[in-house]
Amino acid sequence: QKEVEQDPGPLSVPEGAIVSLNCTYSNSAFQYFMWYRQYSRKGPELLMYTYSSGNKEDGRFTAQVDKSSKYISLFIRDSQPSDSATYLCAMTPPSYKLIFGSGTRLLVRP
Amino acid sequence: EPEVTQTPSHQVTQMGQEVILRCVPISNHLYFYWYRQILGQKVEFLVSFYNNEISEKSEIFDDQFSVERPDGSNFTLKIRSTKLEDSAMYFCASSEKPLMGEQYFGPGTRLTVT
Numbered sequence: 503q504k505e506v507e508q509d510p511g512p513l514s515v516p517e518g519a520i521v522s523l524n525c526t527y528s529n530s531a532f533q534y535f536m537w538y539r540q541y542s543r544k545g546p547e548l549l550m551y552t553y554s555s556g557n558k559e560d561g562r563f564t565a566q567v568d569k570s571s572k573y574i575s576l577f578i579r580d581s582q583p584s585d586s587a588t589y590l591c592a593m594t595p596p597s598y599k600l601i602f603g604s605g606t607r608l609l610v611r612p
Numbered sequence: 613e614p615e616v617t618q619t620p621s622h623q624v625t626q627m628g629q630e631v632i633l634r635c636v637p638i639s640n641h642l643y644f645y646w647y648r649q650i651l652g653q654k655v656e657f658l659v660s661f662y663n664n665e666i667s668e669k670s671e672i673f674d675d676q677f678s679v680e681r682p683d684g685s686n687f688t689l690k691i692r693s694t695k696l697e698d699s700a701m702y703f704c705a706s707s708e709k710p711l712m713g714e715q716y717f718g719p720g721t722r723l724t725v726t
Binding site (some may be wrong): 535543545547596 | 616618633639643645647653654655657659667668670701703710711712714715716717718719720722
């Protein structure tokens, strides 16, 4: 079983839609969870950072962590074409090392 | 907004040559990292660095790799004898605190080994 699993997509939605991106993980030691956005051939950009179970909201983005199910989600409201990118989940036990998912490619159609 | 910068953006080298990839972390950050991403694959951790010492490294980070903080602003990754399989995007990251994630990444250096 992979440590972090993420559906690669691509996920194609119309502009204005609510997008749901998800990751599952197997290591119950993970405590810190992040979502990064990566445009083609660019560096990962930190979007959301959460610790422990629950929800965290920042503008159009909501990150959700369910440690009992080992499941994290990122919701994007009112999606825009500029949101088209690859979204990476990442997590750490804590450790210096981040463990990344493979990324979900999102396309928001105008 | 402060950001991590990396140079060069693209480096082409021949197999067996040494390369040095450079990074300037965010100025008040004390923890530095290198990751790599082979085309179409996951971002993979290579090494973390604090107080002039390696704090953690992966199995990828073997003897051909080294890291250094040569001055107060730069952080470098050296690959001594490049192989074809070293071709990848190399990302530098930095963080204010250790062990809690929240790492900020640079734009990357694309290394092509021919």
